Amino acid sequence: MELVEKMELDFLVMQEAVKAGQEENQKSMSGLTGGEGYKMKAYAEKNGGLCGTLLSKAISRALSVAGCNASMGRIVAAPTAGSCGILPGCLVSLWEDRGFDEKDVVMSMFTAGAFGMVIAGRASIAGAQGGCQAECGSAAAMAAAALVELMGGTPRQCADACAIAIANQLGLVCDPVAGLVEIPCIKRNVSGLQNSRRRMLGRHAPGRRRPARFPERNGQRRPGGDPYGTKAAKAGFRRRRESRLKPHSRLRRQLP
Amino acid sequence: MNVFDIIGPVMIGPSSSHTAGAVRLGRVANKLIDNRKLRKVEITLSGSFTQTYKGHGTDRALLAGIMGYHSYSPEIRDALTIARNQGIDFEFIREDIKGAHPNTARIHYYLEDGGEGEMQGASVGGGNILVNQIDGMKVEFNGENNTILVMHRDKPGVIAAVTQLMHWEYAELNISSFHLSRQRKGGDAIMTIEIDGQPPENLVGVIRNIENVSNAILVRRI
Numbered sequence: 001m002e003l004v005e006k007m008e009l010d011f012l013v014m015q016e017a018v019k020a021g022q023e024e025n026q027k028s029m030s031g032l033t034g035g036e037g038y039k040m041k042a043y044a045e046k047n048g049g050l051c052g053t054l055l056s057k058a059i060s061r062a063l064s065v066a067g068c069n070a071s072m073g074r075i076v077a078a079p080t081a082g083s084c085g086i087l088p089g090c091l092v093s094l095w096e097d098r099g100f101d102e103k104d105v106v107m108s109m110f111t112a113g114a115f116g117m118v119i120a121g122r123a124s125i126a127g128a129q130g131g132c133q134a135e136c137g138s139a140a141a142m143a144a145a146a147l148v149e150l151m152g153g154t155p156r157q158c159a160d161a162c163a164i165a166i167a168n169q170l171g172l173v174c175d176p177v178a179g180l181v182e183i184p185c186i187k188r189n190v191s192g193l194q195n196s197r198r199r200m201l202g203r204h205a206p207g208r209r210r211p212a213r214f215p216e217r218n219g220q221r222r223p224g225g226d227p228y229g230t231k232a233a234k235a236g237f238r239r240r241r242e243s244r245l246k247p248h249s250r251l252r253r254q255l256p
Numbered sequence: 257m258n259v260f261d262i263i264g265p266v267m268i269g270p271s272s273s274h275t276a277g278a279v280r281l282g283r284v285a286n287k288l289i290d291n292r293k294l295r296k297v298e299i300t301l302s303g304s305f306t307q308t309y310k311g312h313g314t315d316r317a318l319l320a321g322i323m324g325y326h327s328y329s330p331e332i333r334d335a336l337t338i339a340r341n342q343g344i345d346f347e348f349i350r351e352d353i354k355g356a357h358p359n360t361a362r363i364h365y366y367l368e369d370g371g372e373g374e375m376q377g378a379s380v381g382g383g384n385i386l387v388n389q390i391d392g393m394k395v396e397f398n399g400e401n402n403t404i405l406v407m408h409r410d411k412p413g414v415i416a417a418v419t420q421l422m423h424w425e426y427a428e429l430n431i432s433s434f435h436l437s438r439q440r441k442g443g444d445a446i447m448t449i450e451i452d453g454q455p456p457e458n459l460v461g462v463i464r465n466i467e468n469v470s471n472a473i474l475v476r477r478i
Binding site for chain 2: 003006007009010013028029030032068069070071072073074075076077078079080081082084087109110112113114116117120121125126128129142178179180181182
């Protein structure tokens with residue numbers, strides 16, 4: 001039970017960070033950013049805007065937590081401080097606006113954490129190492145898995161959601177303005193959040209979807225070397241394709 | 257790795273390496289100061305610390321750590337004011353320390369009783385730290401375990417005497433890591449001994465009595 005209590009505490013800190021970040025006159029240490037959570041909350045409460053109240057309020061929460069972080073407030077690094085807004089943006093919204101049980105939300109945080117552990121073990125969650133994809137990308141993937149679990153998805157569906165979310169955020173160079181985790185990191189918490197929420201919509205589609213894996217095909221390079229092991233995946237793909245080719249066409253490929 | 261390394265730690269933002277790690281570095285200095293009254297600190301910031309220390313609050317974080325606050329204490333934000341109120345002089349020096357990790361800080365402290373000391377360490381990512389120098393001597397520990405630092409003269413038998421004492425007097429103590437460095441042959445040397453579990457209160461006192469040992473410090477896990 002000790003573990004669950006610890007996670008409950010983390011969820012409580014997330015809720016407090018949402019509140020702290022929604023104050024009107026909030027400013028980051030550098031003065032570059034601040035008050036985004038407040039503005040977005042006011043907009044969401046008017047009529048919900050184009051995205052509807054749930055998504056608009058979730059965006060406001062993600063901005064609030066990221067803003068709280070930039071102004072030296074207390075947050076839960078999930079998985080890092082730079083990407084701390086995504087998971088609370090998703091989970092606090094389902095809990096507050098959709099009436100999900102706190103116990104289920106806390107359990108889904110273990111799911112998010114488990115997927116984060118896989119990413120950290122096999123690739124990286126450090127922006128300085130793997131770029132933005134490693135921080136906000138990992139957070140979005142973790143949140144996607146948590147959301148699918150809350151909506152009643154199977155572990156396999158959670159894994160699919162995680163893979164798709166991370167694929168959508170591959171290839172962003174970590175090069176923030178003035179070297180601070182504010183621009184574009186704070187707003188990227190929103191793209192991360194929407195990214196993970198959209199994964200939820202496809203949950204009921206039949207069969208497994210294959211994540212878009214090979215952005216290098218278009219001649220793009222990815223920062224952080226090959227953190228997600230795509231080179232190996234690509235080599236395997238090529239091998240499988242080669243073996244499917246007929247012998248004469250394989251020969252023809254070797255001609256000048 | 258456990259799940260709370262991913263969902264966590266609870267910390268004061270904005271950066272795990274520039275804020276949370278900096279607090280932990282400061283806390284090592286706090287353990288070295290060990291409840292004595294602090295008069296002045298000179299903090300040298302090196303590498304990326306020199307560029308981002310204001311925006312990421314590295315200055316406040318280090319100072320908060322030196323005063324004993326944790327990486328989750330809301331007081332970090334106001335650390336400069338708190339230090340002033342406590343009558344602690346502080347100065348930040350921006351200087352590149354050659355060959356050091358990009359996130360390195362050196363803390364030189366002066367005590368009311370005339371004593372002084374210095375430590376240098378790096379914030380190596382995700383809030384983790386590595387202490388590499390204490391009072392000019394090379395050490396290597398990360399503060400995750402209880403660590404005993406034994407300053408001694410480089411003479412045969414000193415290491416054996418220390419470890420034997422630890423074994424015979426406190427059989428349950430287990431050494432998890434051992435590192436030795438010396439200034440020169442026969443000169444001053446320092447042992448870094450990391451141990452599992454909780455060390456007994458009087459352990460360092462007993463170690464100090466060993467021949468050729470000049471001092472022993474216990475840095476409790478931070």
